[in-house]
Amino acid sequence: MRLRVRRRPVKYARLEVRPDGTVVVTAPDGFDVDNLIKRHRGWLEAKLVEIDGLREIAESGFPINGEFYQVIQGRKAKVHTRFKTVVLSPSRDEVLLCLKKFLRKELLPLVEKYAPEMGVNPGKVYIRHQKSRWGSCSPRGNLNFNVRLVAIPPELRNYVVIHELAHLKHMNHSKAFWELVERFYPDYKTARKELKRWWSIIELNPHWRWLSESI
Template identity: 85%
Template sequence: MRLRVRRRPVKYARLEVRPDGTVLVTAPDGFDVDSLIERHRGWLEGKLAEIDGLREIAESGFPINGEFYQVIQGRKAKVHTKFKTVFLSPSREEVLSCLKKLLRKELLPIVDEYSEKMGIQPGKVYIRHQKSRWGSCSPRGNLNFNIRLIAIPPELREYVVIHELAHLKYMNHSRAFWELVGRFYPDYKTARKELKKWWTIIELNPHWKWLAGGV
């Protein structure tokens, strides 16, 4: 078990398993970390086993729309949805640009559909390479979506759009916010769990690691 202890002036100790399998403990000075690990050992072992299973899935290809495409190294970046292949050029920027175009084509009709259904008028739609969240919205009503959304199943992408549109009405996670989300995506709790799994898969996927600037 890879353990990393982060000492912070927090009131309660926090235990987290990172997508790479590192166990991160955030705790105040003098806190008994070993005791915390022992109390939660069963939970930790379950989470680490889950990550090992996701790692095997993550290494099976390039995820597009929830499926794993065959990767071919080529001179020009291209995605063939019919043949389920991804051509990766040596240029990260070129590959990211290709994925952004594909995602925009997938996203905009969903944004238009649910904007009308929900009676919400968003501003501009941006696609960015973010490292911490699937999407966000600005006080001006603009929507930001993570390029990683191209990797996940379309129904989860739909949930993310509904979630961010709902934030244009409620800039919080209040009961009213979740009621609005639930009206248009009743199974949002399952979607949230699935998104966590997909985030881990993308973090472990060697091709997305390369796109993020990793080895």
């Protein structure tokens, strides 16, 4: 078990398992970390077994739309949905640009569909390469989506779009916000769990690790 202890002036200790299998404990000075690990050993072992299973899945290809495409090394980056192949060029920037263009074609129709239904008027739509979140909504009404969304099943992208559009009415995660999300995506709690699973898969995927070396 790889253990990393971060001493911080926090009120309560926090225990998490990173996608790479590292166990991270955030705790104040003097806190008994060994006892915390001992008390949660069963949970930790289950999480590490889960990560091992996800690693095997993650290494089976390049994730596109929730499926794993065969990877081909080539001169020009391209996604072939018909043949379920992804051509990766030597340039990370070129590959990311290709994925962003592919994702934009998937996302814009969703924004155009749900925005009028939800009674909101979004500004510009940006697709960025980020390491911490699926999407965000700026105070000016612009929507930011992570290029990693190209990897996940289409129904989960629906949820992310609805989530960010809902922030145009509620710039928080209040009860009213979740009620609006639920109106358009009733099973949002399951979607949130699945997104965590897919985030781990992307973190463990060797091709995405290569793409993320530049950020």
